[in-house]
Amino acid sequence: MSQPRYLTGDKAGIEEFLSKFDVFLFDCDGTCDLYQRDQLCNPEDGVLWSGDHLFPKVAETVEMLRSKGKRLVFVTNNSTKSRADYKKKFDKLGISANVEEVFGSAYSAAVYIARILTLPAPRNKVFVLGESGIEQELDAEGVPYVGGTDPAFRRDIEPEDFTNLANGSALDPDVGIVLSGLDFHLNYLKMSIAFQYLQRGAIFLATNTDSTLPMAHSLFPGAGSAGAGLVKAIGREALPLGKPSQAMMDAIEGKFHFDRSRACMIGDRMNTDIQFGIEGKLGGTLAVLTGVSKKEEFLTEGAPTVPMAYVDSLGDLLG
Amino acid sequence: MSQPRYLTGDKAGIEEFLSKFDVFLFDCDGTCDLYQRDQLCNPEDGVLWSGDHLFPKVAETVEMLRSKGKRLVFVTNNSTKSRADYKKKFDKLGISANVEEVFGSAYSAAVYIARILTLPAPRNKVFVLGESGIEQELDAEGVPYVGGTDPAFRRDIEPEDFTNLANGSALDPDVGIVLSGLDFHLNYLKMSIAFQYLQRGAIFLATNTDSTLPMAHSLFPGAGSAGAGLVKAIGREALPLGKPSQAMMDAIEGKFHFDRSRACMIGDRMNTDIQFGIEGKLGGTLAVLTGVSKKEEFLTEGAPTVPMAYVDSLGDLLG
Incomplete structure (x- = not known):
């Protein structure tokens, strides 16, 4: 070199x-x-x-x-x-x-989903682990999604969630993709939902897999760390759409x-x-x-x- | 064989x-x-x-x-x-x-901390990622701790948290150990706090590293998955104290x-x-x-x- x-x-x-x-x-x-x-x-x-x-x-x-x-x-x-x-x-x-x-x-992921994956509707719906940047880009590419910043998912898991996720009644049958990004509101409920979709065959994507986030002269958990629990649970890596x-x-x-x-x-x-x-x-x-x-x-x-x-x-x- | x-x-x-x-x-x-x-x-x-x-x-x-x-x-x-x-x-x-x-x-971890690690007080304090089972066992072995089920940590991260964690003012100077277990209340704030302690040299322990938790005839994220974000962020594994x-x-x-x-x-x-x-x-x-x-x-x-x-x-x- x-x-x-x-x-x-x-x-x-x-x-x-x-x-x-x-x-x-x-x-x-x-x-x-x-x-x-x-x-x-x-x-x-x-x-x-x-x-x-x-x-x-x-x-x-x-x-x-x-x-x-x-x-x-x-x-x-x-x-x-x-x-x-x-x-x-x-x-x-x-x-x-x-x-x-x-x-x-986030845009890279939206383009990949809309123009490269091109799953037939309605199975092209995305379960989002992340913030509004992802939602805006999915909207821009016309990709349907659930999760993300929806306050319904920003709560603790309850006993009935285990039952309703396991039997699928609390899941959206159209979700065919899990997209994991940096989520400042991650919780066990969202991890569990995403894990259920992956166990049912959803495609696993990540906006990026940076392990750390530089902030305030220090390091905080990055998108790769926020999604690492899901990677560990399902036993395979997500396809990253970032550098x-x-x-x-x-x-x-x-x-x-x-x-x-x-x-x-x-x-x-x-x-x-x-x-x-x-x-x-x-x-x-x-x-x-x-x-x-x-x-x-x-x-x-x-x-x-x-x-x-x-x-x-x-x-x-x-x- | x-x-x-x-x-x-x-x-x-x-x-x-x-x-x-x-x-x-x-x-x-x-x-x-x-x-x-x-x-x-x-x-x-x-x-x-x-x-x-x-x-x-x-x-x-x-x-x-x-x-x-x-x-x-x-x-x-x-x-x-x-x-x-x-x-x-x-x-x-x-x-x-x-x-x-x-x-x-959880008891295994408490015994390991109290009887094998034996860090000199007050640097033997533990930051707990987990539920009350861990707290009870640390109490039983006389090990001081913070985090765990304390409601003060069950909230979203705020902008000032980044500053106060990065400069250490929101950290307990006595914490010398991070103990990661199954936490149904995991969030980005707790992950960030634990990551700060690890960056400052805290010993990294896990109650166990099971990737999944069998529940309701299905699988949910286990202790190993709950702690995987921290492992990814710091770039090294925790010492597991379970089978x-x-x-x-x-x-x-x-x-x-x-x-x-x-x-x-x-x-x-x-x-x-x-x-x-x-x-x-x-x-x-x-x-x-x-x-x-x-x-x-x-x-x-x-x-x-x-x-x-x-x-x-x-x-x-x-x-």
Whole structure:
């Protein structure tokens, strides 16, 4: 594996690098502002922003890429927010973007269900373990669902639930898919219902399987941990529709129809973003050091995941 | 591996088998009656009873073994009930037993914490993910704890929780152990608190890691599934204190001080009960066919776990 090229301050190198690509996929996980509370953000986390703090010259860099005719896709594993929620975030921070350029794991799952799985109705109904971001994206793709934020499921399990779930009378016969995402309201009842659907043959999907969620300068259980109980109970993994799963890359390509050899993934995490680009056989990958991974992680001999190039900060691409 | 001996109807065989042992460990998982609702019980599940239905001649068999001077230990992975709860169950069914003969995974964990770990106070405090059975056993061994059934933890996570957990202000500095069991009231807040303690170096224990809980003729998420999110988040397994973990066998031996070569494990599940006895190097194992495993499971060539002997029903030992 060759050494990644350091582009910060290298005007000619940047010019050459950018000319190789028509499409740039940006990581934009901003999990820290799930609650619109910016003090919860991890300042070290991200490519474009951290909470309400935009990294230097990000808006200008996005404009520069657009002026060169590049196509941009903003990719996120955060399933609790919809693309419309993200668009609001971009507007607030002054980054030009439209809803169609945002590709989140909830949307990825909705696209996968509606356009790839295409189960015959009415058996295409989804039992959702997650928040409203998933529901909005399923709505956008016309996929029927139950569960999710419905208050009827936000309660303790009762003795009669065991009977009614076991005999199926409390289950919806149309549910053919269980979709597991980050659920701040997970409980034993919802786990039990999802487990019953899986035992009855439902397809098992996950928006993403990140084990942790960076929040408030610490780590909290991520979508993968919220869904781990179900994985353990049924004894098999869910198909993940977020980075670094190639099911997400397929969904992105299915929507945008681009040439992978002319596309570049930009991200801060080696084991999700950069791996996602390499496994997807994109033409290039660019690591940005404002996020989780430090350069020692990929400059070390025998590093498992090495980007094609790296910059200290996204704004360095302005030269 | 030699074929297991079939003892039903074999009077001489039974006599010879019983003479080899001074101690009998009985599986007695009756998870189905967690809610004292007998209609939830799986009739095919058990060695001694199923709900309020005692298998034939069980009480008489227990009496026969006592009359021969055998020592009896009733072993269960069910952490939601205390030994005192089990004693009530025995009384109701007319089986002679005393509290000291019952050894559940919650008690096993309490014994392990109090007598083997022996962390110096006050750092021996436990954060409990589970029901009152665990709390009662920790109380019995004088182990301090927080969490468990405390209603303060039975609520949704709020934005300020992220901050207060991350900076530690909402954590108890004395907690040095996280104990995970079956929790019908699990939620994201409790998972997050436990995860914070683990990130700060707390010891990670589990009452047991059964993936499923047989209830109402179906399967529900077991203790192992309830705790799987935490395992995924922290990236390491908990030490299990229930069958088939040998930490439980060590705790049983630590309390009863018996000769393992003169002890026999009696149970209905190959992969928990019988494996528990074999790995614990007990003198013998006896499979009872009133429960989960069928004889085909261990009579097949190359079966992974084979008991020393088997009977159709425990009462067959009366000859």
